[in-house]
Amino acid sequence: MSGPRVGGISTPRKATPDDQKIAEQVQAEVKAKTNQKIETFEVVEVATQVVAGTNYFMKVKVGSTDYIHIRVYQDLSGTVSLSDVKDCQTKDSPLVYF
Template sequence: MSRPLAGGMSAPREPTPDDQKIADQVQAEVKAKTNQKIETFEVVEVATQIVAGTNYFMKIKVGPNEYIHIRVNQDLSGNVSLSDVKECETKDSPLVYF
C-alpha cells in the first residue's frame, strides 16, 4: 500500500484492527467531549496524514444510525492523543480534513 506524501491526506479506506486499537485508546476522551450517548465505538472508515507522526481521521459508528468523525495523532514515539471531534455526522458524510 502506498503512503501519502508528508502533509497530504490519504484517500479513505477500510479500517484495520490496528486502527480500531488506536481509536479505542481515545474512546473515554471522546465520550467525555460529546454530549451524546455512545452505544458502540466502531471505526468504519480511516484516512491518514503524515506529519511529525500520523494523523488518523476516523469515521466512528456510535449508534444504529449515528456517526462521529475523530482526528487522532500518533506521534513518532507511538503516543496517541485526541485532536478533534466532529459530531452529527452520517454514514454518507465524507471523511475530510478538519
C-alpha cells in the same frame, strides 16, 4: 492511488483492527467531549496524514445510524492523543481534514 498526498490526507480506506486499537485509546476522551449517547464505538473508515507522526481521521459508528469523525495523533514514539471530534455525522459524510 490511495497513499497520502503531500500536505493532504490519504484516500479513505476500510478500518483495520490496528485502527480500532488506536481509536480505543482515546474512547473515554471522545465520550467526554461529545454530548451524544455512544452505544458502540466501531471505526469504519480511516484516512491518514503523515506529519511528524501520523494524524488519523476516523469515521466512528456510535449508534445504529449515528457517526462521529475523530482526529487522533500518534507521535513517532507511538503515543496517541485525541486532536478533535466532529459529531452529528452520517454514514455518507465524507471523511475530510478538520
